[in-house]
Amino acid sequence: MNTFWLPLAAALAVAIPALATAWAQSRIGSSAAATLAEKPELSTTVILMIAIPETMVILGFVVALMILLQGQA
Amino acid sequence: MARVRILGPQDRLDEVLDALQDLEVLHIAEPPRLEAAGAEEAPEVAPRDATEAVEALRRRIETLGWVLSHLPEGGSGLRRGRGRERGRVDDVGDVAVRLRRLLVRLEEREDALERDRARTARMRDLLAAFEGLEAIRRRSGRARPYFLVFEADDRRELERLQEGLASLLGDGFELVAGPSGQAERAAVLLVPDGRAAEVEELLAGAGIEELPLAQDRAATAEGSPEARLSWIARRLETLRERRRRLARRYRGALERALSAAHDRLLTLEAEGRVAHSAHAFVLQGWVPEDSLPRLETTLEDRLGLTVALEVQDREAWEGETAPVVLSNPRLFRPFEAITSMVPLPTYGSIDPTPFVAVFFPMFFGVMVGDVAYGLVLAVLAAALRRGSRPRSTRRSVAEIAGACAAFTIIFGFLYGEAAGDLGRRWLGLRPILLDREEALVPFLALALALGLVQVVLGLVLGAVSAFRSHRKESVGRGLAAAMLVLVALALLAAVEVLPGRLFTPAVIALLAAFPVLIVLEGFLAPLELLSTVGNILSYARIMALGTASVMMAVVANRLAGAVGGVLVGVVFGLLFHLVNFGLALFGPTIHGLRLHYVEFFGKFFSPGGVQYRPFGHWRPEADSLPTHAADAARSSTP
Numbered sequence: 058m059n060t061f062w063l064p065l066a067a068a069l070a071v072a073i074p075a076l077a078t079a080w081a082q083s084r085i086g087s088s089a090a091a092t093l094a095e096k097p098e099l100s101t102t103v104i105l106m107i108a109i110p111e112t113m114v115i116l117g118f119v120v121a122l123m124i125l126l127q128g129q130a
Numbered sequence: 131m132a133r134v135r136i137l138g139p140q141d142r143l144d145e146v147l148d149a150l151q152d153l154e155v156l157h158i159a160e161p162p163r164l165e166a167a168g169a170e171e172a173p174e175v176a177p178r179d180a181t182e183a184v185e186a187l188r189r190r191i192e193t194l195g196w197v198l199s200h201l202p203e204g205g206s207g208l209r210r211g212r213g214r215e216r217g218r219v220d221d222v223g224d225v226a227v228r229l230r231r232l233l234v235r236l237e238e239r240e241d242a243l244e245r246d247r248a249r250t251a252r253m254r255d256l257l258a259a260f261e262g263l264e265a266i267r268r269r270s271g272r273a274r275p276y277f278l279v280f281e282a283d284d285r286r287e288l289e290r291l292q293e294g295l296a297s298l299l300g301d302g303f304e305l306v307a308g309p310s311g312q313a314e315r316a317a318v319l320l321v322p323d324g325r326a327a328e329v330e331e332l333l334a335g336a337g338i339e340e341l342p343l344a345q346d347r348a349a350t351a352e353g354s355p356e357a358r359l360s361w362i363a364r365r366l367e368t369l370r371e372r373r374r375r376l377a378r379r380y381r382g383a384l385e386r387a388l389s390a391a392h393d394r395l396l397t398l399e400a401e402g403r404v405a406h407s408a409h410a411f412v413l414q415g416w417v418p419e420d421s422l423p424r425l426e427t428t429l430e431d432r433l434g435l436t437v438a439l440e441v442q443d444r445e446a447w448e449g450e451t452a453p454v455v456l457s458n459p460r461l462f463r464p465f466e467a468i469t470s471m472v473p474l475p476t477y478g479s480i481d482p483t484p485f486v487a488v489f490f491p492m493f494f495g496v497m498v499g500d501v502a503y504g505l506v507l508a509v510l511a512a513a514l515r516r517g518s519r520p521r522s523t524r525r526s527v528a529e530i531a532g533a534c535a536a537f538t539i540i541f542g543f544l545y546g547e548a549a550g551d552l553g554r555r556w557l558g559l560r561p562i563l564l565d566r567e568e569a570l571v572p573f574l575a576l577a578l579a580l581g582l583v584q585v586v587l588g589l590v591l592g593a594v595s596a597f598r599s600h601r602k603e604s605v606g607r608g609l610a611a612a613m614l615v616l617v618a619l620a621l622l623a624a625v626e627v628l629p630g631r632l633f634t635p636a637v638i639a640l641l642a643a644f645p646v647l648i649v650l651e652g653f654l655a656p657l658e659l660l661s662t663v664g665n666i667l668s669y670a671r672i673m674a675l676g677t678a679s680v681m682m683a684v685v686a687n688r689l690a691g692a693v694g695g696v697l698v699g700v701v702f703g704l705l706f707h708l709v710n711f712g713l714a715l716f717g718p719t720i721h722g723l724r725l726h727y728v729e730f731f732g733k734f735f736s737p738g739g740v741q742y743r744p745f746g747h748w749r750p751e752a753d754s755l756p757t758h759a760a761d762a763a764r765s766s767t768p
Contacts, residue, residue, distance in 0.1 A: 101471040108724045115671040
């Protein structure tokens with residue numbers, strides 16, 4: 058079981074948040090491009106906005122590592 | 131900061147503004163209401179004239195700037211022209227208008243010559259495609275040659291031309307196509323002189339490009355493309371020498387006039403913030419407290435007792451927006467660049483720069499943590515710093531990168547990493563703090579501990595900052611900080627990192643603190659606390675990025691060993707490390723900034739400060755404070 062379900066769970070823990078992050082960043086990115094065209098002074102805010110959804114995949118990555126460590130134990 | 135008012139007779143206003151412009155310490159505020167100052171409202175002083183003067187000056191500045199940007203460098207350096215040299219600005223401004231017209235003509239000629247040079251060079255390349263070109267020319271005799279260009283991959287175009295010529299001239303023409311070039315194919319067409327008009331009509335109808343080699347021959351001494359290129363180069367050099375002569379003659383005067391025009395514009399803008407009565411003026415603004423004696427002395431020396439300087443008590447402007455300038459020791463000053471990327475803090479609130487200067491490079495070092503990467507970053511930082519101007523953004527970035535490199539090297543030693551696991555295999559490095567490849571849970575704990583420290587610090591700073599004005603909120607923030615520490619203690623006791631007997635007291639204290647928190651901060655306080663716990667969990671990204679970085683480095687080393695020969699493996703490994711290094715620069719920087727701006731600043735930072743901009747002389751570097759004014763402000767701003 059550990060050789061199938063745990064790696065699958067770890068993969069899903071990264072993959073699903075990665076898809077969510079990608080979707081969020083695609084929406085924010087296109088809006089950010091439009092914003093920067095009109096107000097370049099908002100670049101800091103825009104970078105932050107783009108970095109915010111990455112929390113999902115980063116936490117997913119941490120959870121995946123935890124799952125794999127659990128499997129090894 | 132001290133708020134001051136300057137009062138005097140109308141006829142001394144120009145002198146007062148001159149003195150203030152030379153002193154460069156007064157940040158002029160909006161005009162005071164004269165009723166409050168005890169004077170009667172005066173009719174506006176020809177606002178339309180001032181607007182016209184400002185517009186005229188802006189046009190002058192635009193023209194001077196254009197001319198200076200189109201003159202070669204050299205001549206005299208920038209010397210300051212005072213705003214009061216008004217007549218001189220107008221004189222030089224007229225010269226600038228004429229110079230602009232002349233420069234436009236010179237540039238048009240240069241552009242035409244550059245186009246001619248490109249066309250001739252292309253023609254030369256095309257002609258070089260013909261091996262028997264000279265033979266064809268000699269054979270032409272009384273025939274008229276045409277030099278044609280075809281798309282290299284369009285053979286049909288050449289065939290269609292041949293068919294058209296055959297129907298027009300029978301066999302009375304010769305068309306020789308050269309070998310195909312990269313994109314174009316050259317051909318020479320020889321036709322009888324008498325049929326030239328019909329042939330040209332045919333060529334124009336078919337849209338075939340003709341190189342005007344025959345006409346160019348008349349324009350050059352020898353008729354060859356090389357001769358024309360040489361002639362063009364001589365003409366261009368003549369035109370450029372003429373521009374250099376203009377620069378030597380006029381640049382100094384133009385720069386002084388530009389500086390004077392900007393100064394005059396600043397003075398006009400300052401005049402717009404002066405309140406007038408029938409006979410007097412009132413000007414109010416902010417001065418760093420250290421500069422106050424200098425302001426008093428200067429006004430007294432230059433204007434005697436005709437002008438009064440009134441320093442207002444702090445109570446009189448309590449709650450108003452005083453301008454701010456970030457004030458930090460030399461070591462922390464480069465990090466003001468990071469703080470300046472968000473709106474300035476309000477006057478009297480906490481400047482987060484010293485905390486950023488400690489935490490940002492530390493987080494970067496914890497995430498990257500590699501001796502080799504740190505050394506490369508240090509070299510890049512040194513290269514970036516070399517030749518940069520003091521106080522410039524480039525200098526700040528270089529110094530921030532230097533601090534990040536230092537922390538990266540330190541944590542590299544603590545992790546025992548140099549280019550991934552190469553440090554262990556080749557240099558005998560050993561992990562002192564933890565092995566990031568294996569000890570994922572301790573690394574996560576380290577990341578969360580850093581988060582706890584920074585978020586609790588943020589809450590404490592918020593409590594300190596709010597203590598004077600919002601006592602209840604301040605106590606609430608302090609309590610939230612204490613509760614976070616209690617949560618951490620309880621968790622550590624639960625997993626037996628701390629003695630287990632601490633668990634119960636910590637939980638009891640936590641439960642007791644909840645109602646107090648709700649009383650102080652309202653029913654949403656528990657949610658706020660939960661969100662703060664979420665903020666701390668967000669620091670897990672430090673571990674995630676760090677682990678990803680070390681894993682990439684290890685994979686680079688393994689790939690290097692697995693691919694083909696030694697040389698290919700080394701090149702492959704280096705490329706992979708280069709990619710990882712690029713990611714290591716980008717990811718930790720963005721996420722480090724995010725942790726500061728969102729998680730840390732959110733706890734105490736109060737944005738909305740107005741930048742301290744003393745009225746002074748114009749400087750070419752925008753946004754630069756006069757050095758002595760910046761130093762004065764640094765020593766006096768809280």
